[in-house]
Structure formats: structure tokens, C-alpha cells
Amino acid sequence: MARRSPALLGLLVFSVTGCTGPPAEVVIETRVGEERARTDLEAARETTAALLEVGEQWWAQRDQRRAVGQIVDSSAGADTKASSAPEPIAYDPLPPRDPSGFAAQVHALREGPLDEAVLLTRNLAEAGPKLWPEIAPLLLAERDRPKREYKQVLALIGGDVPNRYGHFALHWKKAHGYDVRVSEDWFEDLLGVATARISTPLHPVYRDALLTVALLRAASKAAREDPKLVADVVSTLLDSGYVLDGTFRDEVGRAIDAIGDPAIPPLLRESVAPEGADEASTAARRAAYATYCLDRMDRLHPSRAIEAVSHERRLLADVLQAYAIVRDGEAAPLLLDHVDADAPGVRRAARDAFESYVTGPLPSVRRKSIRLLGGRTSTQRAELSYREHARLAIRQRLETAAPELLEPECELRLGGGLVDAKCEGQPERLFGAYIDLLDRRRLARRDATVAQALSSDDPIAGAAMLDTLLSDGSEPVDPDLIAPFYSEVAIEIEASGDPARAAQLLRKSAMLLADVDADRARELSVDALVLEAQVDGVDERGRMMLLGTARDLAPDEPTVTAALGQLEAQIDESTATTRGRLRLYLLALLACLGVLAWIGTRIHRPHEPAREC
Structure with missing residues (x-):
């Protein structure tokens, strides 16, 4: 069959519409000015496309029905529809x-x-x-x-x-007072x-x-x-x-x-x-x-995004790290607020993000055209680049925290479109100087905390101070300085009757000395295993596993051998006691069964017939 023209298809659809009744839904929209003209044109295009598609489908179905000769009456169609239920x-x-x-x-x-x-x-x-x-x-x-x-x-x-333009008509109408x-x-x-x-x-x-x-x-x-x-x-x-x-x-x-x-x-x-x-x-x-x-x-806005996640370290670090890609200028001073955070992940993410602002090639600057008096025009920057935001943020921070680190203001752009390389690198230099200052202050605080902990009159409280220092991501402390202190405190705590806490301190000492003195670290690990085997609540199987690990680390250690021998004796004694109890329970059970059998025979004993006189 020859292809029918769009005009013929349109006439056919309109004729079918006139015979079958009005469409199922009519939407009337009211627009003003260019918005109305554009919307009406879109609606006309969509309506025409829909009519053409319906017409083509109608012709295709009609030709198919004629080709196969499948013309059925309404009752047969109803039966077919009923039989096609899923x-x-x-x-x-x-x-x-x-x-x-x-x-x-x-x-x-x-x-x-x-x-x-x-x-x-x-x-x-x-x-x-x-x-x-x-x-x-x-x-x-x-x-x-x-x-x-x-x-x-x-x-x-x-x-x-x-x-097609991403415009949501219903939301627009709702916002402008239409009852939709x-x-x-x-x-x-x-x-x-x-x-x-x-x-x-x-x-x-x-x-x-x-x-x-x-x-x-x-x-x-x-x-x-x-x-x-x-x-x-x-x-x-x-x-x-x-x-x-x-x-x-x-x-x-x-x-x-x-x-x-x-x-x-x-x-x-x-x-x-x-x-x-x-x-x-x-x-x-x-x-x-x-x-x-x-x-x-x-x-x-960066302030709302950072504030929303400030209570969760992992999420905060992820948001700060994202600004290394986004490079929103408004985020620059907020990143500086976290470059000295206690959490190492947050601190590292903030530093990496701000560093991305001040390193690399100069960012392109969006410009806008401005009409001046007299009809002339000029072009100016539409906004500051993220590099300029970072420069202003770091200078403002140094003015408050360390004015001695500031450099004089400089002109980035020279004549002839050239760029002053020294001035271009000023934000990176200022940021590096600020980070060095923060790290020196952090090291000083760490050393003061270590000295206070080691000289504390309460060794247990001093160990707690060192625990906090190691857990907050501070710079590493000399293992030879605090590992012996942990060992001494562990001995004192063990004597007080807390083997679990003593074992924890010994394990920390072993971890600190692992890269410095491997033999001493192994000895401390063995001592920690022996102490953990003495903790209340650990069953015999768990004790055997802990002591077995200690024996693997130090086969000739007398403490481990003695602890294993004592545990095996306890297990044998417990096993013998259990067997004796089972034997008694079995004898008692057999006696009960015998009594029950005797009672049963008495109950079910046949009666002798009465003798006749």
C-alpha cells in the first residue's frame, strides 16, 4: 500500500474523532506573552505528532486485519478479551x-x-x-x-x-495561583x-x-x-x-x-x-x-552543607574533600576552619581541598559586558575566581593568627597581559606557612601532654591521657618514650586485679614497639595473652586458644608452659568430676527404673480365683 500523506492521516483522525466522541481529556492552559506563544506552539506540535502516530497505527491495524481476514463481531471480541486475562x-x-x-x-x-x-x-x-x-x-x-x-x-x-525544555507546567501553575x-x-x-x-x-x-x-x-x-x-x-x-x-x-x-x-x-x-x-x-x-x-x-551554600554534616566525622571529611572538585569560592574560609581539626581525616580533607584552590594554573574568569555613559561598553569580571577567594581567606586568617607571616599585597596582572609568577604563587606560600605554624603548635601541645602524662602522680590517669593523645590522630610519639610507661602501668593495674585492662596496655606497648624492637614487642604480646586467659568470663576453650597462641609465639616461655599445665589440670579435674556425677546419675536412674518395674509387676499381677467350699 502506498504511504499516505500526513494531511490525509490528519483528516482521517479528525473524522474518527468526530464519530467516536470527544477526547478523554482536554487541558486548557492560559499563558502570557512569549511564554504563552511558546507553550501553544509546543502543544500544537505535540498534538500533531500524536494525531499522526494514531493515524499510522490505525492504518497499520486495518491493513493487518484485511490481510489475515480476522474481522470479528463485538461478542467474539468480548470473549477474546475475557480469555486473555493474565x-x-x-x-x-x-x-x-x-x-x-x-x-x-x-x-x-x-x-x-x-x-x-x-x-x-x-x-x-x-x-x-x-x-x-x-x-x-x-x-x-x-x-x-x-x-x-x-x-x-x-x-x-x-x-x-x-x-523538552525541562519546564514543569503544573508546578508553575501551582506557584502562580492556579487551582491544579x-x-x-x-x-x-x-x-x-x-x-x-x-x-x-x-x-x-x-x-x-x-x-x-x-x-x-x-x-x-x-x-x-x-x-x-x-x-x-x-x-x-x-x-x-x-x-x-x-x-x-x-x-x-x-x-x-x-x-x-x-x-x-x-x-x-x-x-x-x-x-x-x-x-x-x-x-x-x-x-x-x-x-x-x-x-x-x-x-x-557551603556553610549550610558543612554545618549539616559537622556532627559526623566521616561525612564531614567527605564533604570537605568534595570541594577540592567543586572549588566554590565561598567555601575557602570554611575549609581553613578545619585544617587544624583533631580528627585526622577531617584535617587531611580540609588541607587537600584548600590546596586545590591555591595550586595549579590560574582559573578562567567569567566576564560580563557593561554599558557606560555615552553609549560605550566595557568588560569587567562577573565574579571573583576561587583563587581570589582563597587568597583573601588566607590573608584574613593570617592577619588574626600570625601577622608576621603576611606578605605585601601584589599585582597579579602586568602590562601586556603578562602574569607575575611570584604574585601568582603567593596564596600557596601563605597557606604553606600557615600549615607549618599549625603543625608546630600541634607538636608543642603533644609534647606537653606527653610530659604531663609521664610525670603524673597517678600513672593510670597518665595512661588515659596518652590513650587520648594516640586516638585523636596527633603526630606520632617516640615509642621508646611511652612504651615502657605503658608496661609499668600494666604491672600496677594487674596487681590491682584488672588483668583485662593490663592486657590492653601491654598490647599498646607491643604495637608501638613493633617496628622498633620486634623481640620486645613479641614478649609483650605473650604477656598480654597470658593475662587475657585469666579474665573472668572466658571459658576453657577460649583460654586454651589464647594460651596456644602464646605458646606459638614463645614455645620456651616458662610462664606460658605453667599456665597451660594449670589449665590442663583444671580441665582433667573438671572432666573427672563430670564423669563421677554422670556415673551417680546413671546408677540413680537405673535404681528408679528398677523400682518402677517392681511397682508395675505388683499392680498388674493377676488375681488368683477364689476356692470353692
């Missing part, structure tokens, strides 16, 4: 815990009876982090049905789907839709929408329960926001929000577009969307 699919009614169970429930949601969709959707939303490898590919999978069919299903709940319904929870709203409101051809689309919102919830749950997955989950969610031309982006944003503050570091890293990416590219739009997610979470 068959039940076997699956575990509980949330999936393994890949096979997950795949079975996904298959049941796509192909099984529709009245089971609610249970399946809620089960899949509870999938744990172990199933993330199965969840991620489904979120990013290409859809077989067009975007407009998803829009028809989502329109039932007020689901806002962006157009906008769903803020597609998961619950889709589950609440009566299936009778969805035409049969759109049932597969409805099923896939349910599956998608369930997987989005499962992704958030996986990130919350397993911190190692957060970066991968956030990256996958950002990618899924552009599947099917961004159909699910509104719900994707809520899934990212549900992860909470752990999503801040990966969002910061993802907010940086690849170098050289075009502004209209998906990569640049994806980076802009990550920035929007941070803004919506009120974590876009």
Missing part, C-alpha cells in the same frame, strides 16, 4: 531478599493479575541494598512505550512531567488509582510506572542502609532523571531528598559539568540538576 504467577508474598525472588516479583508486576500490583509494588519498594545491582539497570532501562502515554497515566494523579492538582508522592498516588480509570492499552504503562516508583524508593532505602552505595545510587538516580526525556524526574528528586545529608558529597561532585561540555548537552543539564537538588535540600 494468569497468576508464583512468587513469595514477602519483600524480595535475593535476585531470584526480586526477578519473580518484577515479572509478576509486569505480567500477572493487576489486582496484585499493590502488594508487589510495596514489596519491591522494600528491596534491600543487596539487590541494588538488580535495581540500577531497571531504573536506566529504555522504555518501549512513548512519553505521551506515561503523561496520560500520570495526569490521573497530577504527576508533573517536564517538556500536583502530586508530591507518585508512589502512594499511583497505588490509589482505580484501575477502571485506566484504559486497557495503557495497563502496561501503568505497571511500568508502578515498578519505577517502587525502584526509586528501593534506591533511597539502599543508600540509607549502606553508606558505601550512596555515590553509586545518587549517580544512577541523576541518570534516571533523563530516561524517557525526563518523564520521572520529579519523583527522582524526591528519591534523592529521601537519602538525606549523605547525598551531599556525591551531589557536590556531580554538580561539576565535564570540561568543555555544551550547555545544552545532557551532561551539563545533569550537572545543573544536581545543583538544583542541593538547592532544594538547602545544602547548596
